[in-house]
Amino acid sequence: MDVDRPDTQDKQSSPMRADARRNVDALLRAAATVFDRLGVEAPMRTIAAEAGVGVGTLYRHFPQRSDLVKAIMQREVDNCVVAAATxxxxxxxxxxLAEWVQRLVDLASTKRGLGPALHSGDPAYQALPNYVLGQLTPALRGLLDAAAAVGEIRADVDARALLLAAMRLAAPASDGDVDEARRMVALLIDGLRFQASALAKAPPG
Structure with a gap:
């Protein structure tokens, strides 16, 4: 099932010009950097300056701060989907599979500066969890199916359940503990491999 970006259908009704796309990309990179450094309430003019554009350009693409926060998260999720295919x-x-699941640590790390907004209860972010799960679950399912087909992992792993478990284990990265998150996520995948190996060696019956 396709999952639409929250609140973005109208904005994507016509192709974006190349220069506008460059501005958006620069603004998203700048915002992620500034939010990580100064917090999600950092002045918008600071983000515009970091991106090398005017404040008017920022507000033209992202009228509300929440639009910018959502776009950062959506871009990171979309990058994870592309990475799965690559x-x-x-x-x-x-x-x-192992390398992609580590991308969830990078995704959690992106949330470090965004946490106060994402956990604020603001209705603007209400659709984000469904977007994240709706995009990442099929991406992970494809990797799981391929790994199971060659006996790398057990074949009965539910993609959504594994995604939720991996995201929970990756959560320390949102507080700055990236190394711990990477270790825990790696252990999760190693467990799937160990179980597959044990099942393959088990005597029939």
Whole structure:
């Protein structure tokens, strides 16, 4: 099932010009940097200056602060989806799965500066969890199916359940403990591999 970006259908009704796309990309990179450094309530003019554009350009693309926060998260999620396809086509299935799940740590790390907004209860962010799960679950399912097909992991792993578990284990990255998050996520995937190996060696019956 397709999951639409929250509140973005109207804005995407016509193709964005190349210069506008460059401005948006610069603003999203700048906002992620500034929010991480100064917090999510950092002045918008600081973000515009970091991106090298005027404040008017910022507000033209992101009229509300919440629009900017949502766009940062959506971009990171979309990058994870692209990474799943790229890794699936270039790496052995087990390695692709392990490397992609580590991308969830990077996603959690992005939330470090955004946490106060995302957990504020603001209705503007209400659709984000469904967007995240709706996009990342199929991406993970494809990697799981490929790894299971060659015996790298057990074949009965539910993609949504694994995604939720991995995201919980990656959560320390949102507080700055990236190394701990990477260790925990790696252990999760190693567990799936160990179980697959044990099942393969088990005597029939």
């Amino acid at each position: 890794l699936g086509g270039s790496e052995p299935p087990g390695a692709a």
